[in-house]
Amino acid sequence: MVTRTAPVPSRPGPADARGRVAELHEIRAQAVAGPSEKATEAQHAKGKLTARERIELLLDPESFREVEQLRRHRATGFGLETKKPYTDGVITGWGAVEGRTVFVYAHDFRIFGGALGEAHATKIHKIMDMAIAAGAPLVSLNDGAGARIQEGVSALAGYGGIFQRNTKASGVIPQISVMLGPCAGGAAYSPALTDFVFMVRDTSQMFITGPDVVKAVTGEEITQNGLGGADVHAETSGVCHFAYDDEETCIAEVRYLLSLLPQNNRTAPPPVPCADPADRRCEALTRLVPADGHQPYDMCTVIEEIVDDGEYLEVHERWARNIICALARLDGQVVGIVANQPQALAGVLDIEASEKAARFVQWCDSFNVPLVTLVDVPGFLPGVGQEHGGIIRHGAKLLYAYCNATVPRVSLILRKAYGGAYIVMDSQSIGADLTYAWPTNEIAVMGAEGAANVIFRRRIAEADDPEAVRQKVVKEYKSELMHPYYAAERGLVDDVIDPAETRGVLVGALAMLRAKHADLPSRKHGNPPQ
Template structure:
């Protein structure tokens, strides 16, 4: 049957409604089946699922409602007039995830390699507009070869429409990009504009210029995965928030993330039933965190002790590992956690850690997620490289994000909080609603040894025993300015608490702040450091 004959089914042949319905079912069956069994086998041989199989994993069973299933391209030339498959290489629609509405589009690599043409783009534009209007999350399942070359500038204009809608939806509805195949050139910018990017090892790649172009221009030889694979973007560039070994696990984690996010910026995140007692004491915290400020420990153990059932979802786990960003629940309510990680670089703030945390704080603020900040920070990372790459500018991103956030904000100093890093990590002076500290806390401009060397430099130099004098001055500085209650006495800490009661204190405080209302000055938008 030719494409023209196929399109004319509705106008010829049988005249009964039942006959027309049968024809419609036949056309839809071809649209669902896809181009051919061989194309499906080729997709599976690469370890990749088809677009509809992926949607089936993402959405609740039987909930998917497809939009523009019978759409075809109108292009001619370059052989396109003889190939007009239904869907035009992208499946769009909506369904539910844990009973809540979610919009989705999925590239079908079996059709034109998932490449974007005019009709393909129009379908995506429509489903994006529907998601924004409905106030529901949008998930893109990406597996496409970029712009459809045969359609020229029309395909490129289609990407422009996607980028504009990504930007318009930013901070309004959650946008999640799931990379399940190649993504090159301008196509990579849409995922970069969304809130979260998921990738699958070995099968998904993202880059602006591919290995062949890199070799031609620079002479460097590199594989696709080496240039823009999942581990590269999850651990080196920071483009990807999550990386998994297979599509099934990846998509299941997308469902988990959606369960932690509100449908839009006018709602609060969904609450969940909690069997973990609110007043559960965490005696283990007394052993997890060493009193000695120079000894490392794993901050994730602290988070596990505090949150419901020890369960949390870490964002950007493999990038900027000296800071932790995670979504978790406290008494069933979603919270965002920002925490220094003493196990890596002693928990200092550097360029990448500042960017990672700033982006996370902005996301939490956009979607009404309270922020809990756990401090154990010795300062900003010193060094020529950091200064020349703009640690001031990048550190200001985190400062701006916290100062701009209007959601409930609680900070807790576990051990040490020194210098500008203490201020930037949501101190009371930049707007934290409540600030708590453990009895082991040291809040100061800098560590005792560094401070003593500056303040008592002359006395130390002139002493008969400089080392003994230095030790004496260090002890004096610690006693006078770094004891655990110094900040509390001056109102910079609201309370010094028993570490074992941390969970209870945080839950009670967040319950009080749940009705917090804060307005920013009227303005078109801020001008954050970039």
């Protein structure tokens, strides 16, 4: 009987191992370098950085860890079988911003124009799943030409997977979209689902249908920037929260925003040591805010006077300017500020202001950011356009957002607080934890002139001197129902405070509320106004 012994496979010797390691380094170098020097030069010629240069600016030095660097597509046909670059046009991984973990993916426009194919999408899906599982922010650096046409419906399905994960991550981890190139068609819906959108002027655009399609369908001629550039979305559509002139500034501001955000919905924003005294008096406030409710002023100067070192980050600064939404710190703790802006439309609430503030309040509540509301509102904007545009349901969005919020909520009434707008701006009746007012406050159903004209209409009309009577009844109405202590006497304001003490009062109130716990009724989710 002959015993047969299976041959023993030869193991690579030291030379073979060294050779394979050298080969690995060579492949990685190819992946890092990209398709060609010519492609890199073309990217720079457009005033744009490469994907890896952007990641280097975003993350702390030497912190980036790439995932699936050697991934390639498996598609065939239309010439794809001869073009299989490493990374497949998207760089994915994680790193750190100021020492805290952040996940990132960046389209590489040098490869297939950053177009999304099956492998490309799978890489993005994986890094999004990792970010959700790890409970860390996700930043997308967008510079892509949309779906990869050669891969057909597989590319479209890839976008569906991204949208589904954007929605799953909503309110769980912060999501930031940085638009650094074109973003057209269905691809634009992913940024719209995220928390914050950054854009760069001249080089980034977002639209569902491009200028050529618009011209073919409607006959309108318009440029890409005119249709969906940074300024259009920052000022007109409200799609963009922040717009900057260059990529370096844009990415630096993304880092600053991340420093104000919590890692996820289970943690609080990171506190920092504060050298600005918590009880610092703000004597300038009495000069900055005129007692006469008809005189405008810049609410931004009030915010600067109150917050730590006068620093804050305004969200949607150029859209719906009649309301301010900002992130700042009080005694080192991050807060969200919602404030009427008397310099724009007298600070009234309209459709756009209501939508802007509602989403900001909702975001703050999702991520454990306390809310400070500075109120100086004469009401909702009247007009046929507003009523037909749905001011009722849009205004209800802000009301719903405040009523639904369980984070600490402190409101301060500086001057006017009239009608339904007073209620909507986080009044005590809809759940504000603490409500303060300055001695210049006027809380009423409407302004004294309007109220007097309604209540004393007949008396004024029958008088020999209607104007004298009107002035008299206006004075009576103010003294009876609009004096600074009327609301405080009825428990609708917790205290009337000296404006100079505002910072100390807000810091103390928020410190007391830091351990606040409030539960909503058990439900799958609410049905907010649309």
